[in-house]
Amino acid sequence: MGTGxxxxxxxxxxxxxxxxxxxxxxxxxxxxxxxxxxxxxxxLAYVFSFVNVGLxxxxxxxxxxxxxxxxGRLLWANLFLLFWLSLVPFVIRWHDESAFATGATAAYGIVxxxxxxxxxxxxxxxxxxxxxxxxxxxxxxxxxxxxxxIGVYLLAVPLAYVSRWAVVALYVGVIAMWLIPDRRxxxxxxxxRP
Amino acid sequence: MGTGxxxxxxxxxxxxxxxxxxxxxxxxxxxxxxxxxxxxxxxLAYVFSFVNVGLxxxxxxxxxxxxxxxxGRLLWANLFLLFWLSLVPFVIRWHDESAFATGATAAYGIVxxxxxxxxxxxxxxxxxxxxxxxxxxxxxxxxxxxxxxIGVYLLAVPLAYVSRWAVVALYVGVIAMWLIPDRRxxxxxxxxRP
Amino acid sequence: MGTGxxxxxxxxxxxxxxxxxxxxxxxxxxxxxxxxxxxxxxxLAYVFSFVNVGLxxxxxxxxxxxxxxxxGRLLWANLFLLFWLSLVPFVIRWHDESAFATGATAAYGIVxxxxxxxxxxxxxxxxxxxxxxxxxxxxxxxxxxxxxxIGVYLLAVPLAYVSRWAVVALYVGVIAMWLIPDRRxxxxxxxxRP
Amino acid sequence: MGTGxxxxxxxxxxxxxxxxxxxxxxxxxxxxxxxxxxxxxxxLAYVFSFVNVGLxxxxxxxxxxxxxxxxGRLLWANLFLLFWLSLVPFVIRWHDESAFATGATAAYGIVxxxxxxxxxxxxxxxxxxxxxxxxxxxxxxxxxxxxxxIGVYLLAVPLAYVSRWAVVALYVGVIAMWLIPDRRxxxxxxxxRP
Numbered sequence: 001m002g003t004g005x006x007x008x009x010x011x012x013x014x015x016x017x018x019x020x021x022x023x024x025x026x027x028x029x030x031x032x033x034x035x036x037x038x039x040x041x042x043x044l045a046y047v048f049s050f051v052n053v054g055l056x057x058x059x060x061x062x063x064x065x066x067x068x069x070x071x072g073r074l075l076w077a078n079l080f081l082l083f084w085l086s087l088v089p090f091v092i093r094w095h096d097e098s099a100f101a102t103g104a105t106a107a108y109g110i111v112x113x114x115x116x117x118x119x120x121x122x123x124x125x126x127x128x129x130x131x132x133x134x135x136x137x138x139x140x141x142x143x144x145x146x147x148x149x150i151g152v153y154l155l156a157v158p159l160a161y162v163s164r165w166a167v168v169a170l171y172v173g174v175i176a177m178w179l180i181p182d183r184r185x186x187x188x189x190x191x192x193r194p
Numbered sequence: 195m196g197t198g199x200x201x202x203x204x205x206x207x208x209x210x211x212x213x214x215x216x217x218x219x220x221x222x223x224x225x226x227x228x229x230x231x232x233x234x235x236x237x238l239a240y241v242f243s244f245v246n247v248g249l250x251x252x253x254x255x256x257x258x259x260x261x262x263x264x265x266g267r268l269l270w271a272n273l274f275l276l277f278w279l280s281l282v283p284f285v286i287r288w289h290d291e292s293a294f295a296t297g298a299t300a301a302y303g304i305v306x307x308x309x310x311x312x313x314x315x316x317x318x319x320x321x322x323x324x325x326x327x328x329x330x331x332x333x334x335x336x337x338x339x340x341x342x343x344i345g346v347y348l349l350a351v352p353l354a355y356v357s358r359w360a361v362v363a364l365y366v367g368v369i370a371m372w373l374i375p376d377r378r379x380x381x382x383x384x385x386x387r388p
Numbered sequence: 389m390g391t392g393x394x395x396x397x398x399x400x401x402x403x404x405x406x407x408x409x410x411x412x413x414x415x416x417x418x419x420x421x422x423x424x425x426x427x428x429x430x431x432l433a434y435v436f437s438f439v440n441v442g443l444x445x446x447x448x449x450x451x452x453x454x455x456x457x458x459x460g461r462l463l464w465a466n467l468f469l470l471f472w473l474s475l476v477p478f479v480i481r482w483h484d485e486s487a488f489a490t491g492a493t494a495a496y497g498i499v500x501x502x503x504x505x506x507x508x509x510x511x512x513x514x515x516x517x518x519x520x521x522x523x524x525x526x527x528x529x530x531x532x533x534x535x536x537x538i539g540v541y542l543l544a545v546p547l548a549y550v551s552r553w554a555v556v557a558l559y560v561g562v563i564a565m566w567l568i569p570d571r572r573x574x575x576x577x578x579x580x581r582p
Numbered sequence: 583m584g585t586g587x588x589x590x591x592x593x594x595x596x597x598x599x600x601x602x603x604x605x606x607x608x609x610x611x612x613x614x615x616x617x618x619x620x621x622x623x624x625x626l627a628y629v630f631s632f633v634n635v636g637l638x639x640x641x642x643x644x645x646x647x648x649x650x651x652x653x654g655r656l657l658w659a660n661l662f663l664l665f666w667l668s669l670v671p672f673v674i675r676w677h678d679e680s681a682f683a684t685g686a687t688a689a690y691g692i693v694x695x696x697x698x699x700x701x702x703x704x705x706x707x708x709x710x711x712x713x714x715x716x717x718x719x720x721x722x723x724x725x726x727x728x729x730x731x732i733g734v735y736l737l738a739v740p741l742a743y744v745s746r747w748a749v750v751a752l753y754v755g756v757i758a759m760w761l762i763p764d765r766r767x768x769x770x771x772x773x774x775r776p
Contacts, residue, residue, distance in 0.1 A: 012209030015594030031683025101225025295419025489613025
């Protein structure tokens with residue numbers, strides 16, 4: 001089994017998640033450009049989620065480029081990841097309708113944390129199926145980024161009740177950490193180029 | 195005609211079905227994480243439906259890997275299956291808006307039962323088009339899983355009026371039955387590997 | 389330019405159209421299975437639209453199998469077809485919210501008629517780009533089906549104000565006409581098989 | 583890294599954007615065909631947006647046909663473009679709910695202007711990754727179309743407060759400019775044909 005169809009399905013689900021979030025946003029109540037001001041927080045939450053989901057797509061893309069074989073376990077690990085990503089629009093809508101309630105921000109941490117777990121399970125399933133010397137296994141190594149993300153989101157859930165800005169800083173920090181290109185996977189992909 | 199485009203279309207429809215269900219869910223009324231409590235039943239129904247639709251995708255994926263030829267009848271059998279799967283978000287929404295009314299649970303049985311009929315018709319169309327010695331024909335055999343699922347859903351519709359928990363147990367039972375990997379199709383796919 | 393990406397994009401748009409129609413349907417007001425009774429007309433309209441849009445996908449699939457070259461004109465003819473198909477969920481929703489008003493049924497005729505024009509333009513663009521001896525040109529011939537569909541929908545718009553059932557009969561007639569497999573295109577596709 | 587998956591993902595997102603706009607439109611309040619009259623402005627706005635997003639898809643298609651290599655920067659430039667395109671349905675909905683308020687028209691200029699910036703960034707990323715002698719670099723040249731579009735949208739934002747019709751004329755002008763096929767890219771694609 002090649003990776004073609006799992007990539008196509010994942011692309012489809014992520015494309016839908018990233019696009020339907022906008023369906024959830026309330027348009028400004030007024031008719032002037034200034035009325036957009038009240039929409040700024042939810043639009044920023046949308047930007048943040050778009051970048052986050054886009055980051056998962058980007059990483060998934062690289063992961064699959066380095067994967068040769070898939071099996072049933074990988075299909076389910078991938079579905080687990082997609083399930084949690086699909087809850088991102090739900091949490092964004094909760095923010096919008098509750099005027100950024102604390103509970104929504106805490107729930108966002110749970111959703112992103114479980115998505116990080118799903119990504120980890122996907123990586124593990126690839127390694128289990130392609131062997132400990134496979135490109136993904138070598139690229140991921142000890143996977144401090146994966147563990148770090150899960151840890152940060154675990155911390156963010158209770159922290160949402162203390163300081164929203166600290167939580168936002170944590171979330172942005174995780175994004176920054178993943179935006180820095182992963183040299184190992186880039187080097188290993190370069191080696192694989194014919 | 196190869197299987198490429200039928201796979202792409204099916205992936206697209208299933209990706210949308212699995213993702214828009216979340217658009218249908220009402221967000222918690224309150225702003226605290228505790229307000230999620232009231233959403234737990236509908237979120238569990240979402241998890242259940244996500245796994246169910248994901249299972250169809252997974253099985254469809256395996257089915258198409260073992261299929262060489264398609265024809266018009268197969269296209270329509272596949273559309274019949276997709277039609278019934280597309281009603282899953284409708285039934286989930288009915289559960290949400292009617293606070294888990296009995297009728298919605300019974301309707302869910304009808305929808306899943308007809309989807310199981312659609313899957314059966316798809317398998318039959320593949321066998322009719324690829325011959326009784328084709329990989330799918332050999333893998334499916336007497337298809338007790340397919341007949342069993344239809345039977346269970348037939349039973350679930352009246353049972354919804356007697357005991358919701360019995361129905362949930364039946365639905366979970368069907369999922370468990372399909373989650374167990376099908377050794378025959380795995381063995382036949384292994385034989386086909388170059 | 390091959391047909392790959394135009395097929396992928398069309399598959400995506402049609403998959404979304406066919407699936408989001410369900411998002412537009414109001415769930416039953418009551419909680420009993422009997423409450424589904426009031427939803428039967430709109431569910432039948434959904435079935436009808438699902439078959440209609442599925443038919444377009446099916447025909448598009450066959451058309452593209454017989455097409456070797458595409459150009460800018462074909463891309464725009466295809467977008468014109470997709471535009472009108474995208475209004476099908478809008479017209480279905482209008483039926484639902486207006487309790488099947490006459491205007492909505494007439495508008496449905498306009499939308500389906502313009503989609504038929506779009507399909508015709510797509511066929512013309514393929515012939516213009518692939519030559520009068522190309523497979524599609526030979527398969528379509530005088531295209532009485534295409535002209536007939538446009539004529540029927542033209543008739544259906546005013547007829548909606550006289551008799552809804554006559555209009556439904558016309559719409560079902562067009563579907564039946566297209567469901568009969570097109571022998572010419574099947575024969576020509578068979579010739580193309582390696 | 584080939585362009586396959588970035589094309590598939592972009593196709594998915596654009597297919598969804600172009601289709602969900604229709605979900606945002608309010609159906610006519612009355613039940614007669616005449617009631618569609620009140621929907622004409624928003625339907626025209628939908629046509630306009632459909633053509634605009636379709637144009638981006640068309641251009642993206644040509645751009646990718648002339649691209650051999652992609653990198654991480656290109657993935658993010660492409661996501662930036664898709665982000666702004668994803669706000670088109672949001673702005674359309676604002677028009678619908680505010681009865682075509684001036685602020686919504688101005689916001690449309692911002693969204694289209696930023697999408698034009700995103701397209702420019704995508705072109706730059708392709709040139710950076712494929713070299714100054716690559717087909718895209720030669721086809722784009724000084725890119726007066728790209729700069730012109732950004733300039734026009736910059737002008738349109740304040741102009742929305744002066745005359746809506748002047749803004750509509752500007753928007754239609756940009757579309758016309760892009761509809762004229764780009765001879766350079768067509769010639770360069772023709773050279774690349776095997």
